[in-house]
Amino acid sequence: xxxxxxxxxxxxxxxxxxxxxxxxxxxxxxxxxxxxxxxxxxxxxxxxxxxxxxxxxxxxxxxxxxxxxxxxxxxxxxxxxxxxxxxxxxxxxxxxxxxxxxxxxxxxxxxxxxxxxxxxxxxxxxxxxxxxxxxxxxxxxxxxxxxxxxxxxxxxxxxxxxxxxxxxxxxxxxxxxxxxxxxxxxxxxxxxxxxxxxxxxxxxxxxxxxxxxxxxxxxxxxxxxxxxxxxxxxxxxxxxxxx
Amino acid sequence: xxxxxxxxxxxxxxxxxxxxxxxxxxxxxxxxxxxxxxxxxxxxxxxxxxxxxxxxxxxxxxxxxxxxxxxxxxxxxxxxxxxxxxxxxxxxxxxxxxxxxxxxxxxxxxxxxxxxxxxxxxxxxxxxxxxxxxxxxxxxxxxxxxxxxxxxxxxxxxxxxxxxxxxxxxxxxxxxxxxxxxxxxxxxxxxxxxxxxxxxxxxxxxxxxxxxxxxxxxxxxxxxxxxxxxxxxxxxxxxxxxxxxxxxxxxxx
Ligand SMILES: Nc1ncnc2c1ncn2[C@@H]1O[C@H](COP(=O)(O)OP(=O)(O)OP(=O)(O)O)[C@@H](O)[C@H]1O
Ligand SMILES: [Mg+2]
Numbered sequence: 001x002x003x004x005x006x007x008x009x010x011x012x013x014x015x016x017x018x019x020x021x022x023x024x025x026x027x028x029x030x031x032x033x034x035x036x037x038x039x040x041x042x043x044x045x046x047x048x049x050x051x052x053x054x055x056x057x058x059x060x061x062x063x064x065x066x067x068x069x070x071x072x073x074x075x076x077x078x079x080x081x082x083x084x085x086x087x088x089x090x091x092x093x094x095x096x097x098x099x100x101x102x103x104x105x106x107x108x109x110x111x112x113x114x115x116x117x118x119x120x121x122x123x124x125x126x127x128x129x130x131x132x133x134x135x136x137x138x139x140x141x142x143x144x145x146x147x148x149x150x151x152x153x154x155x156x157x158x159x160x161x162x163x164x165x166x167x168x169x170x171x172x173x174x175x176x177x178x179x180x181x182x183x184x185x186x187x188x189x190x191x192x193x194x195x196x197x198x199x200x201x202x203x204x205x206x207x208x209x210x211x212x213x214x215x216x217x218x219x220x221x222x223x224x225x226x227x228x229x230x231x232x233x234x235x236x237x238x239x240x241x242x243x
Numbered sequence: 244x245x246x247x248x249x250x251x252x253x254x255x256x257x258x259x260x261x262x263x264x265x266x267x268x269x270x271x272x273x274x275x276x277x278x279x280x281x282x283x284x285x286x287x288x289x290x291x292x293x294x295x296x297x298x299x300x301x302x303x304x305x306x307x308x309x310x311x312x313x314x315x316x317x318x319x320x321x322x323x324x325x326x327x328x329x330x331x332x333x334x335x336x337x338x339x340x341x342x343x344x345x346x347x348x349x350x351x352x353x354x355x356x357x358x359x360x361x362x363x364x365x366x367x368x369x370x371x372x373x374x375x376x377x378x379x380x381x382x383x384x385x386x387x388x389x390x391x392x393x394x395x396x397x398x399x400x401x402x403x404x405x406x407x408x409x410x411x412x413x414x415x416x417x418x419x420x421x422x423x424x425x426x427x428x429x430x431x432x433x434x435x436x437x438x439x440x441x442x443x444x445x446x447x448x449x450x451x452x453x454x455x456x457x458x459x460x461x462x463x464x465x466x467x468x469x470x471x472x473x474x475x476x477x478x479x480x481x482x483x484x485x486x487x488x489x490x491x492x493x494x495x496x
Binding site (some may be wrong): 047058059060061062076080081082084088089091093096097107108150152154 | 395396398399400401402403404406484487489490491492
């Protein structure tokens with residue numbers, strides 16, 4: 001198996017839905033390569049297909065055309081369950097199973113030591129006492145962080161994060177951003193993150209990808225793309241104008 | 244009471260007249276249904292009575308099989324009509340009813356609990372198929388609505404690398420249980436709250452109550468077996484329609 005320079009290689013990736021003629025492409029001929037151990041932010045207007053794109057990467061949905069290669073092999077050659085363990089996915093609206101915080105983490109990764117669990121809880125900025133709390137008492141932001149801790153517990157090679165800070169206040173947002181940066185730099189995990197916030201993309205750095213109507217419009221250095229978009233759609237998006 | 248004849252049936256029609264009068268006084272919007280239903284029920288039952296008598300007289304195993312086949316198909320059709328939102332539910336219901344009924348009947352025949360006699364097979368199969376029909380409709384309905392309502396929970400489990408079976412385990416168990424609940428409740432209250440139909444029928448027909456009870460116990464066990472098997476088969480066939488073989492949930496089914 002030839003390991004190329006990229007961990008994920010998207011080639012003309014397309015997903016069409018509905019039975020209209022022509023069926024609507026919610027991800028449209030998307031080609032891009034994600035490198036090892038780097039941070040990528042996907043930005044674009046609501047309904048652009050950002051979540052749909054992430055779901056194709058871990059094969060929660062099937063593409064109708066094109067391919068995704070993970071470490072040089074088509075993702076269809078992997079057992080889906082194994083693939084999804086290696087490509088962790090944090091949902092835009094995370095779901096926790098109806099028990100305690102600890103149960104949720106252990107359910108994803110059995111045999112996790114007590115100290116590892118505490119460390120995860122600490123990493124996502126939650127108070128240590130929360131491990132035995134039933135999840136239905138948690139706030140939305142706390143739930144999102146438990147889901148993130150659960151994802152990190154499985155030690156994925158790629159973390160697909162769908163707006164991980166959407167429900168957090170500025171202090172927590174910054175802490176999670178630091179955590180994401182450290183996951184990338186200290187653990188070598190590739191992070192592909194959807195974000196609605198241009199400021200966040202600038203703060204995090206790395207690469208940014210602008211997606212509109214299912215298509216990749218432009219990509220490049222995060223700061224450069226946000227400050228100096230090179231396409232009319234990019235300028236409209238960065239100025240907050242409708243597409 | 245004498246064995247009922249046409250006179251008694253017509254006199255029993257007085258009860259329908261009373262019921263319609265009550266409904267009319269209360270302006271319940273069911274009068275048409277009541278009148279039509281009473282006539283329809285009469286016609287259906289009389290027709291069945293003659294059909295069953297015909298089967299008894301001929302005593303041909305092929306005719307018994309044909310009758311069973313028709314009963315199961317009609318049962319599956321009625322059950323799938325109650326779960327229209329799930330594609331292919333007729334096939335599922337038919338397979339579930341068929342498996343539950345045949346295994347149960349075959350067991351009873353093999354162990355000589357009953358003999359291959361139209362007089363036993365037809366009424367017992369009628370009870371089995373009726374109960375299996377309800378069980379399969381309940382199971383499919385419950386499973387489909389649970390899967391649709393818990394999409395995020397299931398996909399979260401899938402995204403964590405669980406198999407489709409693990410990700411939906413809670414829902415198949417709940418659904419299978421739904422198909423068996425009526426039977427389990429029946430076993431709890433049988434004899435205390437209600438006297439079941441088979442037993443009532445035998446007692447009315449002049450049988451010894453203890454004999455009638457023994458038959459009822461057999462009937463209860465038979466229905467427990469049939470509804471359990473039907474429920475499990477209905478779950479197994481329905482759940483597969485909601486997942487691809489790549490462990491993806493497809494909720495539009
Ligand atoms: N299975 C599906 N069938 C039909 N349409 C779909 C399906 N899945 C997604 N869509 C549509 O595809 C488009 C892209 O959806 P997606 O959730 O990927 O957008 P998004 O970029 O993540 O938006 P947001 O920023 O609001 O989360 C939307 O218009 C959505 O309605
Ligand atoms: Mg989204």
